[in-house]
Amino acid sequence: MELYSGDAYLSIKSDLLSSDEEEKYKSESGTQTQKCLSNKGKLSSNSIMKASISSGMKQIIPTNKPKRRRVKLMNWKRYHKLNVIYSFLDELEKDYPAICTVSVIGKSVEGRDIKMLKISNSDASNAAVWLDASIHSREWISTAVVTYLAEFIAKNFQKHPKSITNKDWHIVPVLNPDGYVFTHTKDRMWRKNRAHHEGERVGVDLNRNFSYGWGNNGDQGSSGEPTNVFYRGPAPFSEPETAAVRDTILGSASPFKVFLSFHSYFELIIFPWGYKCEPCPDYLHLLEAGTVMARVFA
Numbered sequence: 001m002e003l004y005s006g007d008a009y010l011s012i013k014s015d016l017l018s019s020d021e022e023e024k025y026k027s028e029s030g031t032q033t034q035k036c037l038s039n040k041g042k043l044s045s046n047s048i049m050k051a052s053i054s055s056g057m058k059q060i061i062p063t064n065k066p067k068r069r070r071v072k073l074m075n076w077k078r079y080h081k082l083n084v085i086y087s088f089l090d091e092l093e094k095d096y097p098a099i100c101t102v103s104v105i106g107k108s109v110e111g112r113d114i115k116m117l118k119i120s121n122s123d124a125s126n127a128a129v130w131l132d133a134s135i136h137s138r139e140w141i142s143t144a145v146v147t148y149l150a151e152f153i154a155k156n157f158q159k160h161p162k163s164i165t166n167k168d169w170h171i172v173p174v175l176n177p178d179g180y181v182f183t184h185t186k187d188r189m190w191r192k193n194r195a196h197h198e199g200e201r202v203g204v205d206l207n208r209n210f211s212y213g214w215g216n217n218g219d220q221g222s223s224g225e226p227t228n229v230f231y232r233g234p235a236p237f238s239e240p241e242t243a244a245v246r247d248t249i250l251g252s253a254s255p256f257k258v259f260l261s262f263h264s265y266f267e268l269i270i271f272p273w274g275y276k277c278e279p280c281p282d283y284l285h286l287l288e289a290g291t292v293m294a295r296v297f298a
């Protein structure tokens, strides 16, 4: 998970790795790791919003509860398949149309939608926040966490403090949908996407496919070998899933202040630099933010 803040970004990551992978992961994550992530918190009571247009601005006012559906799609007692996750996003949009918008930010290698939920009161002064999960497809709990957060933010929007409501929340619960489906149907431990390279369906480790420092450390922290679990792909942003993230963020009208990518299972908050030991320009700011987050989650 990576959190962008000002000129740098904070990264929370906790990958599901084998013991061999774990060693590599530790070297990849560098020196800047912070404790930790556990789930805590409660869902509060419903508060339903409705938009009215006044003087060109959306205003959020309470209204009645949405109709109770015959089948409750989503719970957090089990893991769900992709179609259930996507239906859950669509239901949130139907229930809270004033603040929730679902869009398709791109297509996966196999042509599946990459769906994003945006929660926003449409205030032009809002800053943007990014939350993604299951970029590593086997890390199902990351999707559970961000869908939980999505519902929590949407259902209680009016009751949240301004620090929550003055953000445009961009939530992508399954950034690697092909891999996610594959983990439900064929191989529970599949981590990469389902790309073909060098004539084989080898997959690319999508969070090694971003451009900053791509391949700078050779085989330290990522790999140029297609069959390797950390294969970074033939070029930065070679994969449609990572390109979708880039294009969404660069095309955003509101400036992104936070970029968080959720992983499992290490209890770590990670932020830059991941590929060298020197502190990044915003190191103290990110360290402070990471420390506060760790304290809240502990």
Ligand SMILES: [Zn+2]
Residues within 6 Å of the ligand: 014, 015, 016, 136, 139, 262, 263, 264
């Ligand atoms: Zn991961």
